[in-house]
Amino acid sequence: MQTTARRSVWKRVNNKYLITAMVWALACAAWTQQNCIENGSFSNGLQHWQRFGKPGFARIMQEGGRPFLRISSPGLLEQKIRLQPHWRTLKVSARMRCRDLVKGKKTWQTFRLALCFQNAAGKPVHYPQMPQLDEDSPDWVVKTVEISVPVDEGAQILSVQPALFGRQGVCDITDIQVVVVGEERQNGNDAPRGAMGVLVIPSVRRKLLQVRVWPLARTTDGKTKAKLAVLIRDAGGKTVLRQEGELRPLPDDPLTGELIVPWNGARYWHFDDPYRYRLEYELKHGNSVRRGQALFGFREFWIEGRRFMLNGQPIRLRPTKISTYHPDSEQAIREFVRRKRALGYNFVEIWPGKGMLNRYDRLNRLLGEICAQEGMGFAGALPHQRDFNNCDNDTDLKRFLHKVKEVIYTRGNSPALLMWNHSANCYINGRDQDPRLLGRKGWTNVQEEVARFTKGERLCHEIRRIDPSRPVFSHAGGPVGDVYNLNCYLNMIPLQEREEWLSQWAKDGEMPLLMAEFGTPLWTTMTRGRAEYGKVITQELFMTEWAAVYFGPKVYRTEPDWYLDLLNTKYQAPFRYEAWRFGKNAYQMLEHPGWKDLQRLFLRNTWRSWRTWGISGGMIPWFERDEWGDPLLTPYNRKFLAWIAGDTPAFTDKTHSFSSGGTVRKQLALLHDGDITKAVPYQARLTATCGGKEIWHQELKGQLQPG
Known part of the structure; x- marks a missing residue:
């Protein structure tokens, strides 16, 4: 008992x-699912928050019995979070609204929940993406970001700062949350700090995947030995492939490991079949285990001479742009992609400007997911070198490349991401539009130009080392990188000369060609001034006069009264007008009927001829007001194009005068840009009439191959 x-x-x-x-x-x-912020709803006033600003700049308000923080003049509050060693990913959110917001000159001078990773001494080491409002939002909106903890940069503190950095505004914020959504538990002192990202690189030509993991921090014995197990599922969740093996450190980057996965018979991602797989992985390194997953598409995009190749077939791009100022909600981006696809575009370039990393990295994420679903390509934006002191020394170059690597390993698994783009307008050259130089390298011997181009080539080379699966270029960089691209504004050179501008490139150009900005022409060409953009937008307009060059006196007869009134309204002083793109009547001049007719003529002839020359990267029309220009371009911007061209080889010939008894030769130009992977059948009937009577006809049919 x-x-x-x-x-x-x-x-x-x-x-x-x-x-x-x-x-x-x-x-x-x-x-770790609890809020790491103390008093994020301000129910205890300003407890736990330190204030930096003029007295009274921030105060607690009530609405429906719920408190919130109101910031009514420039200033900030701060709360610091001590990061735990195993935290890897944080989800930061807040409810925000504002009115009467006036931003500053810098992109960060707005209303935001500023975030800054700091080291143990409180020195900033990294600024991640941040929740922010760039314009008035009278209703409450929830802004959310997910950020990676930069453990390899020594981050030990996260500074959270509700802040008004703009000139003025009435800005409200509440329900601030910082939640740990990704972590790595470590069971021993020799465990690494964990992999920041997994990059999946498919190869159609080699029938395999390269699965790369970075960074693999060294254990206490100095080694980076790690094992990776991957499981690949199809869209229905069925397992199609398993493999496990030791990660092989790259020869020039021992903190990056790679596992080769042979794979024959994968279903390819393409514009007309945006199919994706899911990769699930388990990384074992020392005594740590990390699990994760990534969506990817099996596709390969590469360059052969002047052509782009997608999965072994030629493809030509019809590009458009998206600005970092575009509304960046998921709904807005999805609507943008669907609208642009419906208008005929198949590719988007994010304009990678200086000081905009947080903005365009959000676009990288949203476009990466939405374009992958919708079947549209895009050029991802990488950091701008001028944000890193122009990479003029090894320290700044190292910082630049680390940020590049961060972006690639967090955004690089989207199959829609076809190319990388960085450092806009750093390599513009006065001769890069010369038709004899298009698509070529090594055409300058000017010492300063050679030095600049050499730096640009080095940056592109270093980016390719990180991601060897994608071409790299610099917006408007001319020959720098893998794609010859430039800001092409030919103004009012004769239309026939414009149409034949690519003839030499089509004959022996060595690189793909992309017009990253293309004047169709741009409306500023119609002004009196001949100066840089900021000056010509305040000059007198000659819409009627330029249109009359092509359409004659009828343009003067149809000149609208509102246009003459607009000229009088905008007038300020001799040779100076209110900027045409600002004010109450902003961009109204674009509705001038003669200007619209001129645009239709130039768009039709240029798009037909340049596409027939075979331009690989296409032209990004710089309308400034896309909603105005897109409808004019759409008929000539579809995946298929057919038109009656001149005789071979001078298909741009437009001879209208013939002698009696002479021979008239024409040809039918049929274009298939490769958006669809299969050949398409065509039928055509050509007729010639005289006095309304048919005097000749011919029937044609066949198969039109992609690209």
């Missing part, structure tokens, strides 16, 4: 400890 009683007591004690341990384990598991 005594022994039985003792066993019963011991059993109860064991159960007590077991229950206590289970509760503690559950509490620990739930702890």
Whole structure:
């Protein structure tokens, strides 16, 4: 009896400890899902928040019994979070609204929940993406970002700052949350700090995947030995491939490991079949284990001479642009992609400007997901070298490349991401539009130009080392990188000369060609001034006069009264007008009927001839007001194009005068840009009439191959 009683007591004690341990384990598991911010809803006033600003710049308000913080003049509050060693990914959110917001000159001078990773000494080491409002939002909106903890940069503190950096505004914020959504538990002192990202590189030509992991931090014995197990599922969740093996450190980058996965028979991602797989992985390194997953598409995009190739077939791009000032909600981006696809575009370039990393990295993420679903390509934006002191020394170059690597390893698995683009307008050259130089390298011997181009080529080379699966270019960089691209504004050179501008490139150009900005022409060409953009937008307009060059006196007869009134309204002083793109009547001049007719003529002839020359990257029309220009371009910007061209080889010939008894030769130009992977059948009937009577006809049919 005594022994039985003792066993019963011991059993109860064991159960007590077991229950206590289970509760503690559950509490620990739930702890990282709790808000790491103290008093994020401001229910305790400004407790836990340190203030930096003029007296009264921030105060607690109430609405419906719920408190919120109102910032009514420039200033900020700050709360610091001590990061735990196993935290890897944080989700930051806040409810925000504002009115009467006036931003500053810099992109960051707005209303935002500023975030800054700091080292143990409180020195900033990294500025991640941040929740922010760039324009008035009278209704509450929830802004959310997910950010990676830059453990390899020594981050130990996250500074959270509700701030008004703009000139003025009434800005409200509440429900600030910082939640840990990704972590790596470590079981020993020699465990690495974990992989920041997994990059999946498919190869159609080699029938394999390269799965790269970075960074693999060294263990205490100085090694980076790690094992990776991958499982690949199709869109229905069925397992199609498994492989496990030791990660092989790259020869020139020992902190990046690679596993080769042979794969024959994968379904390719393409514009007309945007199919994706899911990769699930388990990384074992030292005593740490990390699991994750990534969506990817099996596709390969590469360059052969002047052509782009997608999965072994030629493809030609019909590009458009998206600005970092574009509304960046998921709904807005999806609507943008669908609208542009419906208008005929198949590719988007993010304009990678200086000081905009947080903005365009959000576009990288949203376009990466939405374009992959919708079947549209895009050029991802990488950091701008001028944000890193122009990469003029090894320290700044290293910082630049680290940020590049961060972007690639967090955004690089989208199959829609076909190319990388960086450092806009750093390599513009006065001769890069010369038709004899298009698509060529090495055409300058000017010492300063050679030095600039050499730096640009080095940056592109270093980016390709990080991601060898994508071409790299610099917006408007001319020959720098893998794609010859430029800001092409030919103004009012004769239309026939414009049409034949690519004839030499089509004959022996060595690189793909992309017009990253293309004047169709741009409306500023119609002004009196001949100066840089900021000056010509305040000059007198000659819409009617330029249109009359092509359409004659009828343009003067149809000149609208509102246009003459607009000229009088905008007039300020001799040779100076209110900027045409600003004010109450902003861009109204674009509705001039003669200007619209001129645009239709130039768009039709240029797009037909340049596409027939075979331009690989296409032209990004710089309308400034896309909603105005896109409808004019759409008929000539579809995946298929047919038109009656001149005789071979001078298909741009437009001879209208012939002698009696002479021979008239024409040809039918049929274009298939490769958006669809299969050949398409065509039928055509050509007729010639004289006096309304048919005097000749011919029937044609066949198969039109992609590209």
